Amino acid sequence: MSAPTQPIVDAGSVSFSAPASRFRISWSSVLLPTLSVVGALALWELISRTNTISQRDLPAMSTSFRALWSLLQTGSFWWAFLDTVRGWALGLGIATVLAVPLGIVLGSSEFAARAFRVPIEFLRPIPSAVLIPLLFLTLGTNLKSEVFLATFGAFWPLLVQTMYGVRDVDPLALDTGRSFGLGRVERLTRITLPSSVPYIATGLRISSTVALILAFTAELFMGTPGLGQKVNIAQAYGLSDQLFALAIAVGFLGLAVHLVVSALERRALRWHPSQRQDVA
Amino acid sequence: MSRRTYRALMIAAEIAVPLAVLVAWQLWTVHANSPKFPRLSTILVEFQHMWLFSQFGAQVVPSLIRIGAGFAIGVAAGILLGLPLGLSPLLRKLAMPHIEYWRAMPPPALLPISVILLRSIGNTQKIAFIAFFCMFPVLLNSIEAVRGIDPTLVDTARSYRIPWSQRIRRVVLPAAMPQIVAGMRNSLALAVIMMVLSEYFAATSGVGYVLLISKNTFQLGPMWAAIVLIGLLGYLLNALFLLAERRALAWHRGWRAVSPE
Helix, strand or coil, rough: CCCCCCCCEECCCCCCCCCCHHHHHHHHHHHHHHHHHHHHHHHHHHHHCCCCCCCCCCCCCCHHHHHHHHCCCCCCHHHHHHEEEEEHHHHHHHHHHHHHHHHHHHHHCHHHHHCCCCHHHHHCCCCHHHHHHHHHHHCCCCCHHHHHHHHHHHHHHHHHHHHHHHHCCCCCHHHHHHHHCCHHHHHHHHHHHHHHHHHHHHHHHHHHHHHHHHHHHHHHCCCCCCCHHHHHHHHHHHCCCHHHHHHHHHHHHHHHHHHHHHHHHHHHHCCCCCCCCCCC | HHHHHHHHHHHHHHHHHHHHHHHHHHHHHHHHHCCCCCCCHHHHHHHHHHHHCCHHHHHHHHHHHHHHHHHHHHHHHHHHHHHHHHHCHHHHHHHHHHHHHHHCCCCCHHHHHHHHHHHHHHHHHHHHHHHHHHHHHHHHHHHHHHHHCCCCHHHHHHHCCCCHHHHHHHHHHHHHHHHHHHHHHHHHHHHCCCCCCCCCCCCCCCHHHHHHHHHCCCCHHHHHHHHHHHHHHHHHHHHHHHHHHHHHHHHHHHHHHHHCC
16 A cells, blocks of 8 residues: 555545554554653643642642552542442443433434423533532432432433434334334334444443543532542542542543443444434 | 324423423422422522522622633633644644543542632632633544544645635634534533532632522522522523524535535
C-alpha cells in the first residue's frame, strides 16, 4: 500500500487513519500521550514545590500519590470503593430493567409515546440532584437513597435511546417479517431488538457515567457509605492530601467505568459498525 | 377507527395523561396527609409566595448568573480548544489523555478542591466549577466535528488561497457548528446540574442553597417549591435553547432536507 497523500473517503464518512499511518502509529501514539502526562504531573509537582500555589492548598503530586498509595493499603478504602461500585451497579441495573422494556413499548406505539410525551419531557431535564433533600427525608441516608438517585439519573438516557432505537427500525424489515408470518413476539426479538441494540448500547454508555456520578453525589451530600463519604470526611477534617488522593482515585474509577462500557459497546456493535447515533 | 379519530384521541391522551398525573398527586396527598408530601395546591401557593417574585432577585438571579457565565465560558473554552485539537493530530495525541481523564471525573469530587484552590465560595468558584464541566461536551463534539469535515471543503478553500483565519471562520466553523451546537445542549443541561451541586456545597445564595436550607430547617413547603422551580428552570432553559437552535441552524436543516444522507 502506498502512502496516500489524500485522506481516504469511504462510505460517506471520512477516515483519517490512512493505511500507511498504521505502521507509524506505534511510537507517536504511545510516546506523545505518555510525555504529555509526565509533563503535566511534573508541572503539578513544580507548582506546588515552588509554592506558586502553597503546599497547604495544593499538595505536591508526589505527596498526593503517596497519600493515595497508603489509602490503597487500608481496608476502609476498599470497602468504600465497593460501596460506591455497588450503588453504581444496582442503579444502572435497575434503570436498565425498567427503561428498556418501557422504551420498547413507548417506541413501538405512537399512541403511548404521545400520551406520555409531556411527563417525560418534563421529568427528563430535571437535575437528579434536586431529589437529594427529598430522599434525606423519605428513604433516609442509606443505600436505598443512593440506588434510587442513581436509578433515576440513569433511567432517562436509556429510555430515550431505546425509544429512538425502536422507532428507527427499518419498516421494510418489519413488513418482511410480517409477510413471512412472524408473530408479534418474534418480530420483537428477531428484528426490533437487534436493530435497536446500537441505540441501547449508547444509552447504556451515557447512563453508566450518570449512575456513577449520582452514586458518588449521594455519598458526598447524604453521607451514605462510599468514596463520596470519604471525600466529605477528608474535607471536613481539612486533610487535603487525602482529598487529592481520593479525587485521583475517583477519577480513575470514572475512567475505568467509561473505558469498560465503551469497550463492551464496541464489542456489542461489532456486527453493526455504522448506524450509531447519539441522540441524547 | 378512522385516521382522524385516532389523531384526535392521541391529542386527547397527550393532554389527559399529564392532567391525570397532577390530579392523582393532589388526591393521593390529600389522602396520605403527610407533611413530607404536601398537596399540589400547597406547593403551588408556596411557589407563588416564594418565587413570584419576592425571593426571585435574591436567590434565582444569582443562580441564573452562575449558569449563564459558567455555560458561556465553558462553551467558549470548548470551541477554542476543540478547533485546534480537531485540526492537529499531534495536539490531539498530547491532549487526549487529559481530556479522557477529566471528562470521566465525577464532578462533585472536585467541589472541595475547587473551594480550596480558588479560595472562594462565591461566584468565582461556582462559575469556574460550572464552566469546567460544561466545557467537555462542547470540546469533544468540536474535535469530532472538525475531524469529520469533508476534506474537499478545506482543500478547495486552500486551493483558492483563502487565508487560514478566513478558512476557519468561513469553512471549518460553519461545517462543525451543528455538532458543536448539539454539544452545547448537553452542556446547558450539565450547567443546571452543576449549579445545583455547587450551591449545595459551601454557598450563601442561590436556588440550590434555598433547597438545602429548607430541608435542613424542615420547611417542606418551600423545599418542594424549590424542587419545582429547579425542574422548571431545567425545562425552560432546554426549551429556550431548542428554539434558538432552530433559528440559528435553519440553514442547516434546510440543507439537510434537500440532500439525503
